[in-house]
Amino acid sequence: MFWTMIRGAVIRRRSRAAMAIIASLVGAATLFVLIMVCLVVPAQMTEEMRAYGANLVVTSNQTGVTENGIQKDMVEHTTEMMTATGFSQTHATYRYETVRVNSASYQMAGIDSSEVKSMNQFWDVTGQWPTKTNQVLIGTDVAERLSVKIGQSITVGYVDDNSTGTILDTDGTRMQIVGTVSTGGNEDSMLYVTTDTLNKLTGKERGVDAIEYSSQATGDDLTKLVNNINDMRSMNVTAQAVSKISTANASIITMLTTLFWIISIVIVALTLVGVSTTMTSIVSQRRNEIGLRKALGASNRSIAVEFYVESALYGVVGGILGVLAGVGVSEILITTVFDRAVELNVWIMLVCVAAASLIAVVASIIPVHKASQINPAVVLREE
Structure with missing residues (x-):
């Protein structure tokens, strides 16, 4: 009998039922889209921010096991610590040396071009990356100062850090310029070669000076990574977060999350108003029916349950x-x-469907309360 009454009430007032369903539909659809976007956008932003360089840098302390730079096994160990947290990452290693070109000192970095290119996608590289021996990628400031172009060659001399600044290789090494790089930062005043080229230029092999990581970790997770690496004092390395990247990423995610909650509250409020207005109209139309049922002995509770179930059905559908x-x-x-x-x-x-149903039930509280206040004697006298 209960479900028969529910079915009859819905069929007799199909237009009102449709309005309540549409209000719940719009609310649930908008809420679902917002949640999906808020799940995707932070991941998208994090991925795009990773293209703007490292958000964590590990450097050698020049003591203990890193006295001669960070060796390959230590690079692998540090990278394993990064990946063990469950966050994907890309990394690039750098070995720095001071060199001379035309009697002027410059900093040269030995790199793996594929690693640096993958992590620093914002670098504006004209030409090619160095992949062969004696190929060099120079910053635009260096190119302007030396008045050289892609395809030309320069003579690079090595300067020992422990010397008085004299060029050890008096003849120097001829290197072909294969590309120029522009970032608007320190990279514009540097030279980049392969690690093998730098080893041959200096006449010695050693570990790298820095490992740059671009990790998906942000906020507290990134801080935890930094602390975990620094707590391993036997590694003789120092880790630090690149604040301009990590802070910007965290700020964007916080802003999007806040925006999601504000819009969600507005959607819930509008859905509540829409369903409540519709249910108030339904109660008003069924006023005589309610009065008659109460005169026949129906309790306020039974009437309330019927309206709540009806509202929940509208919310579910x-x-x-x-x-x-x-x-x-x-x-x-x-x-x-x-x-x-x-x-x-x-x-x-399922959460969105449950939320739509709950909102519909909450929206019916005031109309149901009005229904319970109907005086059967007054209603029957009017009839």
Whole structure:
């Protein structure tokens, strides 16, 4: 009998029921899309921020096991500590030496071009990266100062840090300029060669001076990574977060999260108003029916339960339809705007349906209270 009454109430007032369902549909769809976007955007932003360089740098303390630079096994150990946290990362190593070109001192870095290119995608490189012996990539400031262009050669002499500044290789080494780099930073005043080229230039092999990491870890997770590495004093290295990258990333994520909650509150409020208005109208239309049922002995509780169940049904139906609509909208939005694949989460879908149902029930509290206040004697007298 209970479900028969519910079905009859819905069928007789199909237009009102449709309005309540539409209100729940819009709320659930918007909420689902917002959640999907807020899951995708931080990941997208983190990935894009990683293209702007390192957010964690590990440097040699020049003592103990790193007295002669960070050796290969130590690089691998540090990288294992990074990946063990579950955050993906890319890294690049740098060995720095002071060299001379035309009697002027410059800093040269020995690198693995593929590593540095992968991590520093914001570098504006004209020409090629150095991949062969005696190929050099120079900063735009260096190119301007030396008045050289891509394809020309320069003579590079090595300066020992422990010497008085004299060129040890008096003849120098001829290197071909294969490209120029512009970043607006210190990179513009440096020279880059392969590690093998730098080893041959200096006549000695040693470890690297710095490892730069671009990790997905942000905020407290990134701080924890830094602390874990620094707590390993036997490693003789120092880790520090690059604040301009990590802070910007954390700020963007915080801003998006805050925006999500503000919009979600607005959506919940609008859905509450829409469902509450519809239920108030339904109660008003069923005023005579309610009065008659109360005159026949129906309790306020039984009437309230009927309205709450009816509202919950509107919320469930609207929530399901809203989630289905939200799946389509979020897929179009995320693939076209953020260029990412949509990974549907069943739990998010269920949460949105449950939220739509709960909002519908909460929105019915005031209309149901009004229904319980109907005086059957007054209603029957009017009839």
